[in-house]
Amino acid sequence: MTSLTLLLWIAFGITVQFAIFLAVEFWRHWKKYTALRLRSDPDEAVLLPEAAPSSNDAAGKSWTGFLPFKVVRKEVEDEAGSVCSFYLESEDKRPLPPYLPGQFLTFRLEAPAPAGGTEEITRCYSLSDAPRDDLYRVSIKRVPAPSGSALPAGRSSSYFHDHIKPGSRLMVRAPSGHFHIDRSDAPMVLIAGGIGITPMLSMANWCVAEQPGRELWLFYGVRDEREAVMLSHLRELAEQHPNMHLRLCVSNPGTEQESESAYVRRGRVDVALLRMELPLKPYHFYVCGPTPMMESLVPALEDWGVPDNRIHFEAFGPASIKRRAKSAPASAVSESPVAETSLAVTFGKSGRELAWNTGSGSLLELAEAGGVNVPSGCRAGSCGTCQTQIESGEVSYRQEPDFDPEPGTCLLCVCVPKTAVTLGA
Ligand SMILES: Cc1cc2nc3c(=O)[nH]c(=O)nc-3n(C[C@H](O)[C@H](O)[C@H](O)COP(=O)(O)OP(=O)(O)OC[C@H]3O[C@@H](n4cnc5c(N)ncnc54)[C@H](O)[C@@H]3O)c2cc1C
Ligand code: FES
Structure with missing residues (x-):
């Protein structure tokens, strides 16, 4: 055997070993990925005995x-x-x-x-x-009060x-409320902006206590560290629980906040950051924050390829989040598309007839612009204050309401007319 043949045999042996190694690694990752994917499917969720109450x-x-x-x-x-x-x-x-x-x-x-x-x-x-x-x-x-205004x-x-x-x-x-974590042990990513951290605190505290093995990421966006809520508590959680990963994203850091730390990131929470930080896994995403953050991040997650049923969000006020598919239950959200043309809305008690078109916003906004007095609270379908009788016609919901309206009524703050409609306001 010549030395060239020997060299070729050695190279061949190394290549075969490397190919076997790659195949084994791929198979291992694929098994792990499939198991996680099954666990994150709500229909096949693995229920844990000590999981959250239903x-x-x-x-x-x-x-x-x-x-x-x-x-x-x-x-x-x-x-x-x-x-x-x-x-x-x-x-x-x-x-x-x-x-x-x-x-x-x-x-x-x-x-x-x-x-x-x-x-x-x-x-x-x-x-x-x-x-x-x-x-x-x-x-x-x-x-x-907003600066420079009399409000x-x-x-x-x-x-x-x-x-x-x-x-x-x-x-x-x-x-x-419909915004809550599920009972599976699927990996999850919590994304909070400002005071949107509050439901995430509940989720994170529950998760580390009851499901310490569950993978949990918390991306928390604030303007500067002084505004971060319960930061030392969150830091402690992340230090004590290896499966919890905290990222504090500071968009406008003060000069004294130069302290580089493993969990601090400069800038806003966006998909570019998520892509950089998160391994490839079928995460469930929970998003709560100010309207601009929600209106940009939710569609961006969809564009990234996150399936609709793995994106959960809550707005603390009015927000028009454009989704490719509607997530609201059939009972709450009309299947039919909303008319593009102008529709007559009659406010029976006030004796006002107004024309609604796609630029008019919700029925509550239409009523307010037309001088019809309707009590309101959250303006997000959560509190029930704007519940109003539908005397005739049909309405559609722009988002899934948390408050279940009584039969024959609707929540004006998250509704638009589907046909000409008469309301008891
Ligand atoms: C499901 C849900 C959960 C929530 N969870 C939290 C939470 O955990 N923590 C939290 O802090 N908040 C939370 N919120 C938000 C909270 O409910 C309130 O909306 C928030 O506290 C503001 O209410 P307010 O009465 O203080 O302000 P409002 O009196 O409603 O005023 C809101 C803003 O409107 C301005 N304003 C006042 N009058 C006018 C006017 N005539 N025209 C235009 N603008 C005006 C005010 O200056 C102010 O900037 C949540 C909301 C929802 C829907
Ligand atoms: S104002 Fe709260 S549900 Fe409409």
Whole structure:
């Protein structure tokens, strides 16, 4: 055998070994990927015995209407001092019904009115801790008056910050909402912008306590670190739980925030960052943040190829998130496309007839622009304040409402007309 033949045999042997190694690695990864994909399919989800309570459990022990609660603790949660947590216990100290991590409470408040006296307002606030049976916690950001305008500061948030303290009494509707984590052990990515961190805190706290083996990423976008809510708690969670990965994305860092750290990233949370950080896996994405972030990130995730059923989101106010496929249940969202032409909307009680077209926005916006007085709260289909009787005609929902409207009624803040319609407002 010549030395050339020997060399060729050695090269051949190395190539064969390398090919076997690649094939084995590919097979291993493929098995892992398939297992995760099956687990993340809701129909084939692996249910864990200690998993979150189901919607039925939560609903079964819940209450209807508003119940009195007592505030037992109030705590500032960020360096900037703009977010406060309120801990609530039921006035009769009964064990609290469980909820699903990500759900919210609805409050009916008697807050000071801008014109003097008080006014009744309804607002929703996400539960910001893992479910427990003695206390509920909500964390509220103060909404200041927009700079350079004569508009007042946020009424509910100012009321909470300025007037609510330990001993205060609050009227609270039971936990509700469709935005919550599922019971599978599929890997998940939580994306929060600003105060949108509150439902994610509930999800993350529950997940690390109950499913420590589950892969969990939290991308938390803030303008500067001083605004980050419960940052030391989040840092501790990430340090103690190897399966939790925290990324704090700071879009406008101050000069003193130069401290480079493994979990701090400069800039906003966007798909480019997700692509860079996340391994290739079938994650479920949970998104909650300000309207511009939601309106750009949700379609961008779809463009990236994330299937519709793995993108879950909640807006804390009006947001028009354009999705390729509608995610709302058939009972809530009309199958038929909304008419492009002008449609007549009659407000029976007010005696007003207005023309709705695609630029008019929701039926609530149409009513307000036409001088029809309709009470509203969240403007996001969550609180039920704008529920109105449909006397004739049909409406479509622009997004899945969290509040289930009674039969024959609709939520004007998230509805548009499908045909000419007469409403009891
Ligand atoms: C499901 C859900 C969960 C939520 N969870 C949380 C949470 O966990 N934490 C949290 O902090 N928030 C949360 N929110 C938001 C919260 O419900 C309130 O919307 C928020 O606190 C602002 O309410 P406000 O009464 O303080 O402000 P509002 O009084 O409603 O004012 C809002 C803004 O409008 C401006 N404004 C006032 N009057 C006018 C006018 N005439 N014309 C135009 N603009 C005006 C105000 O200056 C202010 O900037 C959640 C919302 C939803 C729907
Ligand atoms: S204003 Fe809250 S549901 Fe419409």
